[in-house]
Amino acid sequence: MNRISLVALPLALAVGALVAVSAQQTPPAPTSPAGAGSQQRAPAAPTGPVKRLPNGHVDLSGVWQGGGPVGDIKMGLAKGETLPIKPEWQKIMDARQSKDDPEANCLPTGVPRRDPYPWRILQTDTHTFLLFEGNIHSYRQIFMDGRKHPSDLDPTWYGHSVGRWEGDTLVVDTVGFNDLFWFDFIGTPHTEQLHTVERYTRTNLGTLLIETTVDDPGAYTRPFKITFTARLRPGEELMEYICNENNGFVHHITGPAKEF
Amino acid sequence: MRAKLLCELVALGAALWSPPLVAHHSFAAEYDASKPVALKGTVSKVEWTNPHARFYVDVKDEKGAVTTWNLELASPNVLRRNGWTRTSLNVGDEVTVEGAMAKDGSKMANARVVKLADGRRVFAGSSGGDAPPPPAN
Numbered sequence: 001m002n003r004i005s006l007v008a009l010p011l012a013l014a015v016g017a018l019v020a021v022s023a024q025q026t027p028p029a030p031t032s033p034a035g036a037g038s039q040q041r042a043p044a045a046p047t048g049p050v051k052r053l054p055n056g057h058v059d060l061s062g063v064w065q066g067g068g069p070v071g072d073i074k075m076g077l078a079k080g081e082t083l084p085i086k087p088e089w090q091k092i093m094d095a096r097q098s099k100d101d102p103e104a105n106c107l108p109t110g111v112p113r114r115d116p117y118p119w120r121i122l123q124t125d126t127h128t129f130l131l132f133e134g135n136i137h138s139y140r141q142i143f144m145d146g147r148k149h150p151s152d153l154d155p156t157w158y159g160h161s162v163g164r165w166e167g168d169t170l171v172v173d174t175v176g177f178n179d180l181f182w183f184d185f186i187g188t189p190h191t192e193q194l195h196t197v198e199r200y201t202r203t204n205l206g207t208l209l210i211e212t213t214v215d216d217p218g219a220y221t222r223p224f225k226i227t228f229t230a231r232l233r234p235g236e237e238l239m240e241y242i243c244n245e246n247n248g249f250v251h252h253i254t255g256p257a258k259e260f
Numbered sequence: 261m262r263a264k265l266l267c268e269l270v271a272l273g274a275a276l277w278s279p280p281l282v283a284h285h286s287f288a289a290e291y292d293a294s295k296p297v298a299l300k301g302t303v304s305k306v307e308w309t310n311p312h313a314r315f316y317v318d319v320k321d322e323k324g325a326v327t328t329w330n331l332e333l334a335s336p337n338v339l340r341r342n343g344w345t346r347t348s349l350n351v352g353d354e355v356t357v358e359g360a361m362a363k364d365g366s367k368m369a370n371a372r373v374v375k376l377a378d379g380r381r382v383f384a385g386s387s388g389g390d391a392p393p394p395p396a397n
Contacts (some may be wrong), residue, residue, distance in 0.1 A: 241337055
């Protein structure tokens with residue numbers, strides 16, 4: 001049995017069984033996440049051609065999931081690439097404890113980290129907005145009016161972003177970050193010198209390729225590039241998610257972040 | 261009988277097919293997937309709140325002593341997208357929970373499968389266990 005079959009068989013069993021179970025029960029009570037009521041994995045992201053806005057640019061709008069590091073930023077490196085982290089920052093990273101992960105403490109992911117929750121792209125003539133359901137139910141604003149970065153930025157979690165089009169790719173240049181967020185669960189660090197250039201390419205209706213060049217001469221010996229893919233979640237809407245509502249259990253998190 | 265078989269198949273599918281990582285923290289930093297726990301008891305409290313829904317189960321030992329366990333689920337949004345509602349678990353329900361124990365030894369666990377008061381075993385939409393992270397490329 002090949003790998004696909006190993007995955008597909010229990011999946012088919014679960015989905016098939018749930019459809020049958022759901023049909024037998026009225027009213028339908030909670031089902032397995034693999035069930036007919038689940039929107040977590042179904043329907044699959046479409047693969048049709050991309051659409052265009054009246055101004056001719058690619059329509060990036062929609063509810064997406066993924067597109068950046070969650071557990072380990074190195075998963076986005078090209079095969080054979082290594083993270084060019086400076087030794088002194090490797091030591092800082094190794095000492096980080098999971099309980100101190102800003103995301104676990106309901107603070108923003110920063111850039112380029114993503115959380116496992118859906119997010120939406122909203123385009124206007126002057127701005128592109130990234131609206132995040134999850135940590136921390138916040139947003140990024142990307143100025144599309146040709147302005148430059150101010151010279152006197154206060155360091156912030158999402159920095160200052162300006163966008164431009166290169167063909168069908170949206171290029172987002174961001175500076176002005178604080179050094180408070182981590183790149184992933186394992187505590188990959190950065191400094192306030194961080195400068196990111198993200199390239200958003202909707203390769204088909206349901207797929208958004210996000211290539212990010214991470215340039216931080218404070219913590220890394222050279223810039224490096226990561227690539228992640230976001231998938232469209234057709235029919236999905238963002239829901240409220242206020243992380244700080246009841247986050248009273250962080251003290252149960254133990255151990256070094258690197259052991260994720 | 262057929263329904264029971266189907267439910268078992270559902271549980272089998274849920275057990276074999278892990279969910280995506282849906283927590284805002286590392287699962288492995290809080291729970292130990294190698295320490296499974298099975299609890300049977302009475303729901304004493306339900307918190308339908310972020311970042312994780314939680315419920316508390318009073319478990320009696322053979323001598324009648326009661327221990328209250330704190331059980332973590334996914335966020336309410338993730339649960340709703342997977343068919344749960346805030347009334348899926350209610351105070352007084354008799355349930356059985358399969359999960360992974362907290363690493364710090366406290367009476368906490370991450371719920372993976374819950375056998376509800378009506379007898380159905382449903383996937384708990386937990387924060388992961390051995391769940392793989394989202395695809396990288």
